[in-house]
Amino acid sequence: MTAETDTPAPRALPDWLWYAGVPVAAVVWWLAYDNLIPFSEGVTSLLPVARDSHTGEAIAFFVYDVPKVLLLLTLIVFVTGVLRSWFSPERTRAILAGRRAIWGYPLAALLGVLTPFCSCSSVPLFIGFVSAGIPLGVTFSFLIAGPMVGPVGLGLLYGLVGWQVATIYLVFGFTIATVAGWVLGRFRLERYLQDWVRELNAGAVVDLPDQRLTLVDRLKIGVDQVREIVGKVWIWVVVGISIGALIHGYVPEAMMLAIMGGDAWWSVPAAVVVGVPMYTNAAGVIPIVEALLGKGAALGTVLAFMMSVIALSLPEMIILRQVLTLRLIAIFIAVVGAGILATGFLFNAIL
């Protein structure tokens, strides 16, 4: 709340300005994106370091990647913000509550990707699902798929590493979410919920008054999302790209091959162990992935690292601790971790 406190119903911009502004912004975006290479090479050549030295390579990576990731991030967050305005957790719950059959798992994973929710909502969401009679396994499929196969991560992978890796990531992330949910469902884990969650009255379903949104409302949601998410995440982007730049400029390829190459079998579990406590997000970890792959690290190892950073974060577990017993959290980590390890080993074996 800033300057708009004295008008009764602030409606900042007229509609036509939105319809005109979005195409103009798209053109500006495209021009900026199209000139990234001349821009970064120009900036690098101004510096008093040789372009082909270690420092020169690292700086060139940094100067190219920071604007690129921020541009991509802005576009992806805006587009998904607009698209996701058609989905809501309430609607998702209504769709899932009607299904118990095997199709519930992939459907939940799909809806997990499409439904907007921030990690601080995951507890109320979890309770809302379980209290509506949605099986625990299906709920887990939803909760795993959301962060793991998020559109932001996929879009950045596509932009920085290429469509092949983005597709592989999508297929395996989706498979892990579906299968892990199904496996967790087979364990009959309901008894490991915290007592009060099990006792919660299933009647707590509230219909919100129909919130019909106009196209301008949806565009506004997109802009709000950009302001909020990019505003929060940019620092992780800079940190991630700095690490990526150091790897790109200074780590010798021979060393990378020895640590994260396809021949070192232990590198996959090691990547998971290193990845879990790292608290960042897709936008921070993908520039690191880009640099690792560029130096010859094996794809399976890198995928395992990325998945464990994004899908098995410790802060997320601490949030879920409010509704799950330690035992259920341990089983959850074990099942998702096994899926990530299997993906890593599989790719290192076939590539």
Added chain:
Amino acid sequence: MKSVKVYGPGCKRCETAETMVKAAAERLGIEVEVEKVTDPRSIAMAGVMSTPGISVDGKLVHAGGLPDAARLNEWLSA
């Protein structure tokens, strides 16, 4: 005196929602009592799945994301 509840575990967005409610009430000259609900059990009991959620006089009017300023005025003055 209207009683407004803001449901949210305490993230930035939930705090912003609370500030918005208070500012809107002041602007409209309506007396409100704003209560912040952070306990996950109470949030779930109210039927809120995506936070921040807002209820006015016991009726849930909003869940998920920041409320639209114009709609917030409608809820408060209804």
